[in-house]
Amino acid sequence: MxxxxxxxxxxxxxxxxxxxxxxxxxxxxxxxxxxxxxxxxxxxxxxxxxxxxxxxxxxxxxxxxxxxxxxxxxxxxxxxxxxxxxxxxxxxxxxxxxxxxxxxxxxxxxxxxMNVYAYTDHQHRMMDAQVERSLLERRVLKKSK
Incomplete structure (x- = not known):
């Protein structure tokens, strides 16, 4: 081609x-x-x-x-x-x-x-941590108001 x-x-x-x-x-x-x-x-x-x-x-x-x-x-x-x-x-x-x-x-x-499942587990942990961080930040913002 x-x-x-x-x-x-x-x-x-x-x-x-x-x-x-x-x-x-x-x-x-x-x-x-x-x-x-x-x-x-x-x-x-x-x-x-x-x-x-x-x-x-x-x-x-x-x-x-x-x-x-x-x-x-x-x-x-x-x-x-x-x-x-x-x-x-x-x-x-x-x-x-x-x-x-x-x-x-x-x-x-x-x-x-790569170990596909190990990488996927890592991504799950990262996303869970981001959600947790977001929740904590919202709590802090509510308390400061």
Whole structure:
């Protein structure tokens, strides 16, 4: 597959979150919409293989975006992308299949290098501590009033 069919590869470090997301090759601004559209694909591809490859390339851009912007991980970008995909457009299914299958492969690779349950337990403890901190701060604020 010729590299020229793909969006230009890049880094995604810029000062503002919105200006970073819009640099992703599949994110655009649409007239009449106050927030970006997160799944803009080229017209129907010439082949299914081309659509899969383009989807994989978009997944690589998303992963590079996460790598370059670790402070914005867990802010719902992947859910915004999934929200904007029209899964009923069967002629474009190769794009999202390539995208999600590539993400699955890379998630699997990262999971191989860690104890998944230990990491999840750590995340649970961190979230519980944040909730507890928030409750304590509210109590202190109430007492000071």
């Amino acid at each position: 010729p590299q020229s069919l793909f969006p230009r590869r890049r880094r995604y470090r810029t000062p503002a979150l919105q200006s970073q997301e819009i640099l992703l090759p599949f994110v655009i601004r649409l007239p009449g919409r106050t927030y970006p559209y997160y799944w803009h694909m080229p017209p129907t591809p010439s082949s299914r293989a081309e659509a899969y490859a383009y989807g994989r390339e978009c997944a690589a851009h998303l992963l590079q975006w996460f790598k370059d912007n670790p402070a914005y991980v867990s802010q719902g970008l992947l859910s915004r992308i999934a929200r904007d995909i029209d899964f009923s457009l069967t002629e474009q299914s190769g794009y999202w299949l390539g995208f999600f299958n590539h993400l699955e492969r890379l998630i699997s690779l990262s999971a191989q290098r």
